[in-house]
Amino acid sequence: MWTEIDNKLCRSFTFSDFRAAFLFMTQVAEVAESQNHHPWWSNIYNEVNFKLSTHDAGDTVTEKDRKLAAAIDLLWENKAD
Template sequence: MWIEQENKLKRSFEFSDFQEAFAFMTQVAEVAEAQNHHPWWSNVYNQVDIELSTHDAGDVVTEKDHQLAEAIDAIFDDFDED
């Protein structure tokens, strides 16, 4: 679940292994590039941490962040079903 904290939407995602986490990040990267809205993220083994904020709006959470968060959730749901 996404939480809004420190002017960012934040969420952690856990996968079965590094390869699955990286595949998830690759799909998120494609969506982020299409939306021209790029997340801050980190990956350690099977965990991906993502933070979203809109730099052009002064580093606060905007509708762009919520839209990308929804798209990221949809991608994660596809992984969760496998």
């Protein structure tokens, strides 16, 4: 579930291993590029953390962030982990 913290939509995802986490990040990168909206994220071993906000809107949460979050959720639901 996404949580809004400090004007950012935040969520963490945990995978079985680094490879699965990296595959997910690669899929998110494709979606983010197609939406021209690039997330802040971090990855440590099997965990991927996101903080979504729109820089052009003063680093606040906008519809662009909600749209990307929904796309990330869809990738998560359909992952082959």
